[in-house]
Amino acid sequence: MYKLIERFLKSKIEIWMKSHIQNYLDELISQGYFDERIKQVNLTQYIVFGDSQRLTLSPTCVVNNALFNVSSGNISVSDHVFFGHNVSLITGTHNYTKFGLERMEDFPKEGNDIIVEEGAWIASNVTVIGPCNIGKHSVIAVGSVVKGNIPSYHVVAGIPAKTIKEIKYPL
Numbered sequence: 001m002y003k004l005i006e007r008f009l010k011s012k013i014e015i016w017m018k019s020h021i022q023n024y025l026d027e028l029i030s031q032g033y034f035d036e037r038i039k040q041v042n043l044t045q046y047i048v049f050g051d052s053q054r055l056t057l058s059p060t061c062v063v064n065n066a067l068f069n070v071s072s073g074n075i076s077v078s079d080h081v082f083f084g085h086n087v088s089l090i091t092g093t094h095n096y097t098k099f100g101l102e103r104m105e106d107f108p109k110e111g112n113d114i115i116v117e118e119g120a121w122i123a124s125n126v127t128v129i130g131p132c133n134i135g136k137h138s139v140i141a142v143g144s145v146v147k148g149n150i151p152s153y154h155v156v157a158g159i160p161a162k163t164i165k166e167i168k169y170p171l
Contacts, residue, residue, distance in 0.1 A: 014031075014047070028163055037150075045065060046064070046065060046066040046067070046068060047067045047068070048068045048070060049068065049069040049070065049092070052070070053068060054073070054074045055068050056075070058080075058081065061078070061080065062081075064081045064083050064084065064087070065171060066088065067087070067088040067089070069088070069091055069092045070091055072092045072093060072109060073094035073108075073110060073112035074091070074114075075091065075113070075114045075115075075116075076113075076114070076116065077116045078117050078118040079118050080118055080119045080122045081116050081117075081119065082086075082121055083126075083129065084142065086124055086125045087122050087123075087124070087126050088127045089128045090127065090128065090129050091112035091113065091130040093108065093112065094107050094130040095107070112131045114130040114133075116128075117133070117134060118136045118137070119136055120134050120135070120136065121138075121139045122140045123140055123141055124142050125143045126140045126142070126144050126146065127144075127145045127146070128140075128146040129147045132146060132147065132148055132149055133149045133150070134149075134150045135150050135151045136153065137152060137167060138154050139156070140156055140161060141155065141158075141161070143159075144161040145160055146161045147160050147161075151163070153169050
């Protein structure tokens with residue numbers, strides 16, 4: 001009998017709480033409370049994993065909320081380069097033949113540099129794995145994984161990224 005009453009009350013309380021919370025949130029939304037909070041979200045803050053001295057960003061580039069992993073090399077981003085959201089440039093790697101703590105601590109300190117040349121566009125959700133050089137005015141399509149050099153004036157896409165088009169530079 002008590003179990004039946006307990007289940008009945010529990011379901012009624014859950015329904016009331018969900019309704020009360022939904023009404024509260026609807027009221028906050030109608031008052032514009034969340035609009036002000038959303039305006040404060042800043043998607044231009046990038047993250048540097050490793051020594052930030054190994055990252056060079058041109059003052060004219062736009063990186064949004066990128067991740068720069070500089071644990072195994074330097075990253076250089078030139079003038080007028082722009083990134084979509086959630087772009088990751090990763091110089092770090094680990095020795096997959098090791099295990100446990102040894103695998104975690106066994107990574108190269110140098111040699112996986114990434115250079116992004118002038119005017120390149122790296123679209124959202126792209127991952128760039130060093131070492132590599134992304135050429136001038138190249139375009140990396142959404143969601144691509146770059147492993148290796150990308151020539152200037154090329155559009156690349158896919159996993160791994162491959163040339164799908166050459167951009168004709170006006171003379």
